[in-house]
Amino acid sequence: MSLSYLSRRSLMALAAALSVGAPGLALAQAKIKVAAIYTVPFEQQWVSRIHKALKAAEARGEIEYKASENVSNADYERVMREYATAGNQLIVGEAFAVEAAARKVARDFPKTSFLLGSSGKPQAPNFSVFDNYIQEPAYLTGMIAGGMTKSNKIGMVGGFPIPEVNRLMHAFMAGARETNPKVEFTVSFINSWFDPPKAKEAAFAMIDKGADVMYAERFGVSDAAKERKVLAIGNVIDTQKDYPDTVVASALWHMEPSIDAALKAVKAGSFKAEDYGPYSMMKHQGSSLSPLGTFEKKVPADLMAKVKAREAEILSGKFSVKVDDSQPKSGK
Structure with a gap:
């Protein structure tokens, strides 16, 4: 049997395997x-x-x-x-x-x-x-808000008073109190996850009563802040590019660590019932404080020094942001 015949047979076998999908190749490419x-x-x-x-x-x-x-x-x-x-x-x-x-x-x-x-x-x-356990950067944005308000009045508009929203609001409020013990909050919920006009109207009512910083848990709040020329703090995503003179900073959520962990488990055949919430915390890079961007020179340096120091303590484990899932109330 000639070598060329064997070579031809080998090539034909390889081609056949590729055409039907060799098990190893199929697994690698699935x-x-x-x-x-x-x-x-x-x-x-x-x-x-x-x-x-x-x-x-x-x-x-x-x-x-x-x-x-x-x-x-x-x-x-x-x-x-x-x-x-x-x-x-x-x-x-x-x-x-x-x-x-x-x-x-x-x-x-x-x-x-x-x-x-x-x-x-x-x-x-x-x-x-x-869950979006982003209470840590929410605390940091609260610190910024507390230091930026001149009226000592902050308005907060949320979707529904469920744990996922409540804990972020409480963390924000605690951060604001750290840098400004005089701050007062007005809190309301629009009972919708996506109703920008309703959120905007709720924000207008708070601004009319003296709030000069708005916590924009929902879409529509930053629009009201922009129209009335007051400041806003974002939540989950960074909208500063759309509101360059309004949104000072945001608590950002990064879902990639949670999704990537789940995909890895599915691929390995080891997926089971687990709580993926902790993957949203700062130590897993599941959340972060947004860059100041257009507000880089508008936020006082001494205020940001406090924020950065607190951020370092969160990342090192020296400081823990309290998780409070109860419904937040208006007041101090």
Whole structure:
């Protein structure tokens, strides 16, 4: 048997293996199928961070990604079941108003991995939860707000008074009190995750009563602050480019550490019911204080020195920001 014949046979065998997909090659090239279900638009602050992290994984070639936005609560379970039935290995979303339905679907698809924003606990074997534990940078933005207010009055407009919002507001308030013990807060909730006009009106009412710094937990607040020429503190995303003379700083949420940890577990076949919330903390690079940008020279140097010192203590573990999930109230 000639060498050339053997070579031809080897090449033919290799070509055949490639055409049907050799097991090793298929495993190396397999992408995780991921689906996400959002009850609000992609651009909404909270959801935008999850969507951004998943789009980054898609751009790296790690996942096949499909997503649905503006899914009503009544439709959530149906969409979730469709994605699970279609063979998606990981389903991501927020279960705050559809908790029972989401957990029911997870029980019906025990081999599918679920990672959902939730105030509840993980549910074995496959329902993991996450949260935006960004109370640390929220505290730091509060310190800035306390040092920037001239009227000693800060307005705060939130979506719903649930733990995920309450803890950020409390952290912000505690930070503001550190740099300004005289500060007073006006707090209100618009009972919506995405209603910029309603948030704007609530902010106007606070500004009319003397608030000169606004905590923009929702879209619409910074618009009111811009119109009335007062300052705003952002939450979850950095909107300073849209409000260069209004938004001083923001507490940023980075969902990448949580998503990347979940994808690694799914790929390894080790995904289980866990709390991914801690991945949002500063030590995991899941949150951060935004750069001052256009306010670099407008924020007093001595104030920023205090903020940076506190930030260093948070990162080193010397200082811990209290987690308070109770509903915040107006007052001192």
